[in-house]
Amino acid sequence: MKLTKNQQLVYEALKQAEMPQTAYNLLDGLRDEGLRAPPQIYRALDKLLELELVHRLESLNAFVACAHQHHNDGFSAFSICNDCGAVEEFNLPQVSEILSDWSSQKAFVAETTTIEVRGHCAKCART
Amino acid sequence: MKLTKNQQLVYEALKQAEMPQTAYNLLDGLRDEGLRAPPQIYRALDKLLELELVHRLESLNAFVACAHQHHNDGFSAFSICNDCGAVEEFNLPQVSEILSDWSSQKAFVAETTTIEVRGHCAKCART
DNA sequence: ACGAATTGTGTTATGTTATTACATATGCTA
């Protein structure tokens, strides 16, 4: 058990949530547990991001618990439904590889890669 | 000439800038031209994004003029140097294709795709 | 077991990014 109390609270809240949560969503949900101010949330999130237990969705300013336990070199991709908000995390090793190749060719040292595909999920597109 | 005055002002400011600009950067720079309030900037940006003359860098909350004149199905990728802030836009048709394949397999209707690789550019990594 | 160093916590205040709402103006088109 390496997570502190606040980190656990935030992590559990994210795992429970079926949707991406903003920092302020999380704060609202955790007020009863004693969390009162944004820094308490952001600090926990920073740590969880560092441990790769959580991902940040840049185009949403929101966070999700990582779907795949075994951590994945920071190369996760996400599809995000603009209608219902559903998010799916997936991994495309080929894409990782192409981006790695591009980086080494450019002598760019990659640290984190964001891939977010926004549109309409199967369910919402059908209607 | 299809751009309105504000749209042109913002577009020119972005083309001139060698670095990504936030909405408030742009606002500061354009105050002398008569732009006073955020919505004036955001509205111009919305239009420019729609026309694909400009890209939004989600991980930076900033904007750049599109490097490639001929527009490119919304599949641009960007490398962003965390040290000097330099941004390079590039296109990897293979990646576009893999993501398209994934989408059609999942019946996900993609609208916009964000690919941002953050790290250290060749120049900054050397030091 | 002790003290130092690191990491985490709680809190207030503030900074930064983005939108809502409403009134007015401009330009196209039937």
Next chain:
DNA sequence: TAGCATATGTAATAACATAACACAATTCGT
């Protein structure tokens, strides 16, 4: 030229994120 869609100007506010400071808990070397 009336009507409609699009653009503008402005004030206020909402949403997202960090700085700074004091203090508590944990870890680690000796």
